[in-house]
Amino acid sequence: MNSTGAFSAQLLRLDPEQEVARICRRMRELMLNRVKRRGVVIGLSGGIDSSVTAALAVAALGGERVLGLEMPERHSAEESERFSGVLAASLGVATIKEDISGILESVGFYRRYAEAARRVVPEYGDDWKSKIVTSDVIDHPGFTVFYLVAQAPEGGLVKKRLPLTPYLEIVAATNFKQRVRKMLEYYHADRLHYGVAGTPNRLEYDQGFFVKLGDGAADIKPIAHLYKSQVYQLAEFLGIPEAIRKRRPTTDTYSLTQGQDEFYFSLPYEKMDLCLYGKNNGVPAAQVASALGFRPEQVEVVFKDIDTKRATTRYLHLPPLLVEEIGW
Amino acid sequence: MSLQDDIRAFIVDSFLFGEDGGLRDDSSFLEEGVVDSTGIMQLVSFLQEQYLITIEDEELIPDNLDSIRKVARFVETKRQCVKPALGLA
Numbered sequence: 001m002n003s004t005g006a007f008s009a010q011l012l013r014l015d016p017e018q019e020v021a022r023i024c025r026r027m028r029e030l031m032l033n034r035v036k037r038r039g040v041v042i043g044l045s046g047g048i049d050s051s052v053t054a055a056l057a058v059a060a061l062g063g064e065r066v067l068g069l070e071m072p073e074r075h076s077a078e079e080s081e082r083f084s085g086v087l088a089a090s091l092g093v094a095t096i097k098e099d100i101s102g103i104l105e106s107v108g109f110y111r112r113y114a115e116a117a118r119r120v121v122p123e124y125g126d127d128w129k130s131k132i133v134t135s136d137v138i139d140h141p142g143f144t145v146f147y148l149v150a151q152a153p154e155g156g157l158v159k160k161r162l163p164l165t166p167y168l169e170i171v172a173a174t175n176f177k178q179r180v181r182k183m184l185e186y187y188h189a190d191r192l193h194y195g196v197a198g199t200p201n202r203l204e205y206d207q208g209f210f211v212k213l214g215d216g217a218a219d220i221k222p223i224a225h226l227y228k229s230q231v232y233q234l235a236e237f238l239g240i241p242e243a244i245r246k247r248r249p250t251t252d253t254y255s256l257t258q259g260q261d262e263f264y265f266s267l268p269y270e271k272m273d274l275c276l277y278g279k280n281n282g283v284p285a286a287q288v289a290s291a292l293g294f295r296p297e298q299v300e301v302v303f304k305d306i307d308t309k310r311a312t313t314r315y316l317h318l319p320p321l322l323v324e325e326i327g328w
Numbered sequence: 329m330s331l332q333d334d335i336r337a338f339i340v341d342s343f344l345f346g347e348d349g350g351l352r353d354d355s356s357f358l359e360e361g362v363v364d365s366t367g368i369m370q371l372v373s374f375l376q377e378q379y380l381i382t383i384e385d386e387e388l389i390p391d392n393l394d395s396i397r398k399v400a401r402f403v404e405t406k407r408q409c410v411k412p413a414l415g416l417a
Contacts, residue, residue: 164372
């Protein structure tokens with residue numbers, strides 16, 4: 001609670017200068033003593049999280065010890081590449097561009113995806129675009145329902161509920177993207193004797209919004225403890241270009257633009273942050289609801305959704321499990 | 329086997345490696361951690377194929393699908409609606 005006792009977004013305000021100093025100190029300690037590498041590779045998406053992670057790495061280790069990787073593919077948003085270039089230029093870090101379309105073609109990603117999509121939209125062509133969206137758990141509480149939204153080249157939109165098999169096939173195919181990118185990050189990290197920095201914020205880390213052995217893989221995750229709105233605060237302090245700070249978070253994973261809050265989170269990040277903070281700190285749903293302009297029962301639904309996602313994604317954080325512990 | 333037994337057999341076989349572990353007919357799938365949202369999709373596919381029913385988006389709620397008893401009651405209700413339409417009544 002703040003000094004007036006009210007629950008509000010003010011509770012997520014931090015001292016950016018102190019926080020950046022604390023993170024940088026800790027990054028240096030971890031790189032020296034645990035990771036034992038003297039530099040990091042970071043996949044740059046042109047989004048706020050990878051931009052802040054890169055800026056923190058530059059502040060902690062020095063720009064000459066940071067390599068940015070830009071890894072577009074044929075479905076990437078044009079602005080992702082533009083903004084990652086703007087970021088790299090503003091930080092003065094070296095970058096390498098690896099277009100991953102060829103690798104994705106080789107592993108059959110585009111074919112597998114289109115075949116899965118055709119199970120629900122038979123006319124789905126190779127030149128169509130699509131994305132997965134979920135049902136609105138706030139206004140229509142129930143089990144999450146997944147839909148494929150597909151768009152023909154001439155513009156008509158189709159929205160179909162996804163049965164289990166095509167849903168799993170689409171997600172499994174799409175996960176190639178994050179895993180191919182991570183494979184390339186580790187290729188460059190290995191040849192430079194660097195580590196890999198991951199870019200999840202607290203919402204993503206807590207709620208399991210990442211691909212195991214894909215974007216979930218890293219040696220160090222410098223902003224995993226920060227709520228998304230706190231990442232924006234650091235972005236401003238670190239001088240991240242305004243165009244990147246003003247860009248709405250997208251997954252940039254599907255060929256149609258997909259907001260994070262239409263696929264995974266039940267609310268836009270500003271509200272999701274407050275719900276997660278409230279839940280983590282034992283704030284009653286009614287108080288959180290009052291700050292958000294919601295009804296208490298709507299916040300209860302979000303609290304429950306947080307628990308459900310924690311329960312169903314916790315295995316993503318687990319190392320391989322052993323039948324018997326092995327002492328070192 | 330009754331409808332409820334059929335559904336129990338599917339749940340136990342699909343999600344519990346064939347061992348019911350004391351799962352009661354009114355145990356909440358979600359609270360017991362037996363079935364997650366992906367499991368619900370699997371359950372829905374099974375119900376639609378096995379009982380030739382169509383489950384609408386707004387019917388995908390815990391009241392209909394969160395325990396063996398609720399699922400059985402829901403399927404029974406749906407079948408009552410389908411039978412006349414198929415001329416099976």
